Structures are given as structure tokens and as C-alpha cells.
Amino acid sequence: MNIPKVIDDVVKNNLCIGCGLCVYKCPSKALEMKWDENGFLIPVLTGNCDLIGDCITVCPFNPFPEKEVETENELAELFLKNATLTDPKIGKYLGVYAGYSEEFRLTSSSGGVATFILTDLLERGIVNHIFSVKESSAQGAHYEYAISNNKEELLATSKTKYYPVTLASVFLKIHELEGNVAIVGVACFIKAIRLAQFNEPALKDKIQFLVGIICGGVKSSFYTEYLSEKAGVPSKSCFKPSYRIKDFKSTAGDYSFGCYSNIDNKKKTIKMNPLGDMWGTGLFKSNACDFCDDVTTELADISLGDAWLDPFIKDGEGTNIIITRSTLAEKIITDGIKLKKIQIEQLPIKKLTSSLGGAYNHRQTGQSYRIKRILKTGYLMPPKRFDNDNKLAYDLRIIQFLRMNIRKMSLNVWRDERNALIFDRRMRSQLNLLKKITKLSHYRRAIFTKDFVKKIMRKIIR
Ligand SMILES: Cc1cc2nc3c(=O)[nH]c(=O)nc-3n(C[C@H](O)[C@H](O)[C@H](O)COP(=O)(O)OP(=O)(O)OC[C@H]3O[C@@H](n4cnc5c(N)ncnc54)[C@H](O)[C@@H]3O)c2cc1C
Structure with missing residues (x-):
């Protein structure tokens, strides 16, 4: 294969993850995100390519990145200067915790700490807008990135969506927004944002905070179609899919998938455990995920995942694992503890990494x-x-x-x-x-x- 010069080369190299930052970066506005034949979002050339190659500089899977930003390690040195501690498994950090938010736990996928942090950032006035994922108004898509400007809008974006989304549309609006922004994203999306900040320093001030979602792999839209059929709803009739329906009386891992059918407007659900292992097998996963070695979203201000750990796993209401990597993230967590808004305890790194044991074995080993x-x-x-x-x-x-x-x-x-x-x-x-x-x-x-x-x-x- 020739040395990649433009984003289409990354797509042909089968490593596009669909983050859409290339669309934002393209000086000719010649790219658009579209669905490919495998149910993933990819950039497609819809105008004249200038061949300058700005698009590829923000790609988290660019095969030939600049030396200064070659891997997550170099980027962490540039962007997480206040994270004084380093661990080979979790990257740069300040604190490691497990816990949940009193207010948001029951309406969130794990412990609700993501929604707590984002609300706190809005309430402190540190940011004015949040880029997170909510139900899509577009035909043929269940979810998309959207901009929330207040707590009420933000609450509609809680919960994990195992569905392809792209930052392209919200990023194209970023400079029109007054004030600052916080963004939620999985590891490769956060890396793309850091690359964009490296290329365009104005984005460092504009994007004040990154909430990193620990990710076991980006699933194709086929995953939703499959689960919908398993739940008894023809995939074409499925709407409002919900991937993490908790059973408060059971364990955290005992969750269900559910969706509505537009035939009778009724919701059908199915327990996930009897369907077998959907994560360790690689089913419906993007190829790029097999070449991501960032297990804990090392470039975010705070990283959040599920506490698949004793004793937290026994609690069906859900608990987060948490890694703080910036002083602001650490302050929000310690203030939250003092004000009793969050129930959090320190967690030894070994325990946190054991929660993600399978991910380390696959992604790194x-x-x-x-x-x-x-x-x-x-x-x-x-x-x-x-x-x-x-x-x-x-x-x-x-x-x-x-x-x-x-x-x-x-x-x-x-x-x-x-x-x-x-x-x-x-x-x-x-x-x-x-x-x-x-x-x-x-x-x-x-x-x-x-x-x-x-x-x-x-x-x-x-
Ligand atoms: C694709 C995917 C795979 C994951 N795999 C793992 C895993 O293997 N191990 C693990 O420990 N945790 C994993 N998680 C994280 C976990 O499911 C929770 O999202 C996380 O613990 C935060 O929980 P919370 O209750 O604090 O979030 P909530 O308060 O429910 O908020 C979730 C936030 O994430 C945003 N969001 C939802 N879906 C997406 C998406 N697709 N892309 C970007 N942002 C999104 C929402 O808009 C919201 O802001 C995964 C999440 C995703 C999206």
C-alpha cells in the first residue's frame, strides 16, 4: 500500500473508526460522514480533495503520525502535565476510585459519574456546552452526538449507547458556540480531539474538559439490529434501543437490551447474559478497535468505566471505576465527596486493572x-x-x-x-x-x- 496522504487511505486501510474529525479538519469541506456496507460511519469524499492532507493529521489511526504525537504517551505528556503519577497500565493519573453519583446512578448505565461530572462543569460555569450522545432525529440513525446547553438537555444524553456515532456534525459548529465546551468520548475519539488541539491551539481553550469513556470496542449498527431481532422486534421496526437496562435487584452484569417496535409501539426486552459473550468474541466490532492499545482512555481529564469487581458487581444499581488525570477532575471528585453528592472510595490500581483484565489481555498482550x-x-x-x-x-x-x-x-x-x-x-x-x-x-x-x-x-x- 502507498503511504497514506488523505483520510480515504485510512478508510482503505480498514482502520477508520468514524470519529469524523477529518470532516471538521478538511479545508475544502469535501468530506461527509456516511454509513458503509458494514454498519459503520466513514468519511466519504463529496467534493474536490485538495490533497493537502490536513484530514489525516487528526486521525487516531494515521499510520504515519508526527513524532511529537506518535502515540498516547507523547500526547499525554503534552496534555496532562498536572497528572504527576504514571502507571504502565493506566497511563498518567492523579487518583483512582470506585463509586457512584447519588443523583444520577439510577438513570445512568454504571454509577452516573459521567452525568455528575458534566452537570458539575455546567454548574461551575467552566463550560457552556456539552457534546454527548442522544437520540437522533435523522432518518436511519438511532443515536448521534448532540450539543446540550443546560442540565435538562444533558440528562437526555445519559446512558451507554453501543452504536456508531460521529463527532463530525457537532465539531463543525464548535466555533459558532459562545463559551467553552466539554466532550464525552471513547479512547480513539478523545485521541482525535487531542490531535485536533495539537494542530489548532485555539481548541485547547475552547475544549475545557474531556470525559473519557472506557471502551471495550465500537460496535456496528448490525449489533443493534441483531439484538432487536433477538428481542422479538424486526430490526427495521426497532426504535429507542436501550443497551443497559438495569435490574436493581440483581447484579450489575445482569442487564437487558430493550427497544420499541413501531408496529405496536410496545417495548420488548431481552436479558444479555443468555445471549453469550458479545465482547470477548469480537462480534460486530470495528477492525480499528483491534489495533487500539488504550484500555483506560488515557488522554481524557477523567476516565470512567464499569466496576466489574467485587463487591460493586453485586450491586445492580451500578458503580463506576474512575481515574482522574487533571487537577480540575480531581477537584470535582473531592468536592463531590465533601458535599456528599457522590459516594466514592479510593481503589488500588491492581483492583481497577483486574476489572479490565480481559481488555488488557486482548488489546495489549x-x-x-x-x-x-x-x-x-x-x-x-x-x-x-x-x-x-x-x-x-x-x-x-x-x-x-x-x-x-x-x-x-x-x-x-x-x-x-x-x-x-x-x-x-x-x-x-x-x-x-x-x-x-x-x-x-x-x-x-x-x-x-x-x-x-x-x-x-x-x-x-x-
Ligand atoms: C461503546 C462502549 C463500550 C464500552 N465498553 C466498556 C468496557 O468494556 N468496560 C468498561 O468498564 N466500560 C465500558 N464502557 C463504559 C460504560 O458503559 C459507561 O459508559 C461508563 O462506565 C460511564 O457510566 P456512567 O454511568 O458514569 O455514564 P452515564 O451517566 O450513563 O453517561 C454516559 C455518557 O456517555 C455518553 N455516551 C453514550 N454512548 C456513547 C458513545 N457510544 N460514545 C461516546 N459517548 C457515549 C452519554 O452521552 C453520556 O454522556 C463502554 C461504553 C461504550 C459507549
């Missing part, structure tokens, strides 16, 4: 194997921070291979069939194989842990 395979097929790869392919055990390599295959196959099969029964049947053998090998791999790793060997040695010596 297993990444080099995937990169090697991709490079062999002639695709290009941006510089990455983790390289341990030679140390990766054979069972883990097979797991990586199967996940890559399942990811691609799930998109192809859904595109062809659009039927959940046929989809399940066609995916079954690959998913079963992955399940079996993953189980064997767990046994193998348990046997070779130090604790296990010590136990055996003690028995022999006795």
Missing part, C-alpha cells in the same frame, strides 16, 4: 500477534506501544486468530442474512471453538501460575 498478521496482508499500522508477540503462548495465538475471524465473519454474515436465527446457526461452530480453546487456555494458565506450582511443591515436600 495479544495485539502484536494481530499486527503481524495484518502487516503480512499488506495493510499499514500506526506505531503501537506493546510488542510481545514472541512471548505469546500458542493457545493465545489461536484465540487471537479466532477472534479476528469471528469479528469479520459476524459482519459478513449479518450483511448477507439480516436474520438472527440464521446468524446464530452460521456463527455457532466458530463461537463454540473459541469458547473451548479459551477454557483450555484458562486451565493451562491456572496450572502454570506460581501459586499452583507452590501448592504442588508443598504437597510433594510434605
Whole structure:
């Protein structure tokens, strides 16, 4: 492949994540975000390309970034100067916590800390506008980025949407807005915003705060179609999909998907657990996510995720894991604790990283194997921070291979069939194989842990 010069080269390199910052950056206004055949948003050339290549400078998956902003590490040095602590797994930080917001927990996906932080920023007058995700008014899209100017508008944007969204439309309006902005986004979107701030210093003042959503992968719109069919609503009739319906009386992981049908205006729901593993398998995921090694959204002022951890996981009302990376983020959290607006406790880093164990195994430990395979097929790869392919055990390599295959196959099969029964049947053998090998791999790793060997040695010596 030729050295990429414009964003279309990133799209052809199959690494576009749909953030849309290229659309904002294009001096000729020649790009528009459109749906591709796999249910993702991508930039499409609708005017004359000037070939200057400004678009690619803000791309989080630009294969040849400038040295000063080569990876998340360089960007963190530039943008998170007050984060005095560094950890190889979570990046630069000030504090690590777990907890929830008293006011927003029940109307949010985890502990409601994202909505708490954003409300607080508005109330303090630090920002006047929030870019976050709400129901879309556009035909053919369930959700989109929107601009909220007050608490009431903001509340309509709470909750996690496992659905492709783009920053393009809101970013095109950023300079028309009076006052400052805060933005919520997943890791690659936050990286794109940092690259835009690096290229255009005026954006550093304009965008005062970034709320980072810890992300296990961006799903295609096919994911919503599949879940809707599983819930008993034909995907074309589905509206208001809801991905994280809590069961307050159960555990945090025991949530449901639900959506309305425009046939009878009734809501149907389905528990997610019986549907199987939707995340570790790679189902319906963007290819770019397989080449993102930023597990905790390292470039945001604050990073928020789900506390998949004891004892929090037992509480169906939901709890966040929280990493503060700027003094303002740390102040909002400590003030919130003092005023009893949030119930938060400090969390050892080891506990936080154990909540994200699967993500570290896939995104950092297993990444080099995937990169090697991709490079062999002639695709290009941006510089990455983790390289341990030679140390990766054979069972883990097979797991990586199967996940890559399942990811691609799930998109192809859904595109062809659009039927959940046929989809399940066609995916079954690959998913079963992955399940079996993953189980064997767990046994193998348990046997070779130090604790296990010590136990055996003690028995022999006795
Ligand atoms: C695609 C995706 C994958 C995720 N994977 C993981 C994971 O593997 N592990 C983990 O610990 N946490 C993950 N999360 C984060 C988790 O689901 C919660 O969003 C997070 O814990 C914040 O919860 P909250 O209750 O504080 O948020 P809320 O108070 O409910 O607010 C959520 C905020 O996120 C915004 N938002 C919703 N959807 C999106 C989106 N697609 N893109 C950008 N912003 C959005 C909303 O507009 C709102 O501002 C994921 C989130 C997303 C969107």
C-alpha cells in the first residue's frame, strides 16, 4: 500500500473508526460522514480533495503520525502535565476510585459519574456546552452526538449507547458556540480531539474538559439490529434501543437490551447474559478497535468505566471505576465527596486493572500477534506501544486468530442474512471453538501460575 496522504487511505486501510474529525479538519469541506456496507460511519469524499492532507493529521489511526504525537504517551505528556503519577497500565493519573453519583446512578448505565461530572462543569460555569450522545432525529440513525446547553438537555444524553456515532456534525459548529465546551468520548475519539488541539491551539481553550469513556470496542449498527431481532422486534421496526437496562435487584452484569417496535409501539426486552459473550468474541466490532492499545482512555481529564469487581458487581444499581488525570477532575471528585453528592472510595490500581483484565489481555498482550498478521496482508499500522508477540503462548495465538475471524465473519454474515436465527446457526461452530480453546487456555494458565506450582511443591515436600 502507498503511504497514506488523505483520510480515504485510512478508510482503505480498514482502520477508520468514524470519529469524523477529518470532516471538521478538511479545508475544502469535501468530506461527509456516511454509513458503509458494514454498519459503520466513514468519511466519504463529496467534493474536490485538495490533497493537502490536513484530514489525516487528526486521525487516531494515521499510520504515519508526527513524532511529537506518535502515540498516547507523547500526547499525554503534552496534555496532562498536572497528572504527576504514571502507571504502565493506566497511563498518567492523579487518583483512582470506585463509586457512584447519588443523583444520577439510577438513570445512568454504571454509577452516573459521567452525568455528575458534566452537570458539575455546567454548574461551575467552566463550560457552556456539552457534546454527548442522544437520540437522533435523522432518518436511519438511532443515536448521534448532540450539543446540550443546560442540565435538562444533558440528562437526555445519559446512558451507554453501543452504536456508531460521529463527532463530525457537532465539531463543525464548535466555533459558532459562545463559551467553552466539554466532550464525552471513547479512547480513539478523545485521541482525535487531542490531535485536533495539537494542530489548532485555539481548541485547547475552547475544549475545557474531556470525559473519557472506557471502551471495550465500537460496535456496528448490525449489533443493534441483531439484538432487536433477538428481542422479538424486526430490526427495521426497532426504535429507542436501550443497551443497559438495569435490574436493581440483581447484579450489575445482569442487564437487558430493550427497544420499541413501531408496529405496536410496545417495548420488548431481552436479558444479555443468555445471549453469550458479545465482547470477548469480537462480534460486530470495528477492525480499528483491534489495533487500539488504550484500555483506560488515557488522554481524557477523567476516565470512567464499569466496576466489574467485587463487591460493586453485586450491586445492580451500578458503580463506576474512575481515574482522574487533571487537577480540575480531581477537584470535582473531592468536592463531590465533601458535599456528599457522590459516594466514592479510593481503589488500588491492581483492583481497577483486574476489572479490565480481559481488555488488557486482548488489546495489549495479544495485539502484536494481530499486527503481524495484518502487516503480512499488506495493510499499514500506526506505531503501537506493546510488542510481545514472541512471548505469546500458542493457545493465545489461536484465540487471537479466532477472534479476528469471528469479528469479520459476524459482519459478513449479518450483511448477507439480516436474520438472527440464521446468524446464530452460521456463527455457532466458530463461537463454540473459541469458547473451548479459551477454557483450555484458562486451565493451562491456572496450572502454570506460581501459586499452583507452590501448592504442588508443598504437597510433594510434605
Ligand atoms: C461503546 C462502549 C463500550 C464500552 N465498553 C466498556 C468496557 O468494556 N468496560 C468498561 O468498564 N466500560 C465500558 N464502557 C463504559 C460504560 O458503559 C459507561 O459508559 C461508563 O462506565 C460511564 O457510566 P456512567 O454511568 O458514569 O455514564 P452515564 O451517566 O450513563 O453517561 C454516559 C455518557 O456517555 C455518553 N455516551 C453514550 N454512548 C456513547 C458513545 N457510544 N460514545 C461516546 N459517548 C457515549 C452519554 O452521552 C453520556 O454522556 C463502554 C461504553 C461504550 C459507549
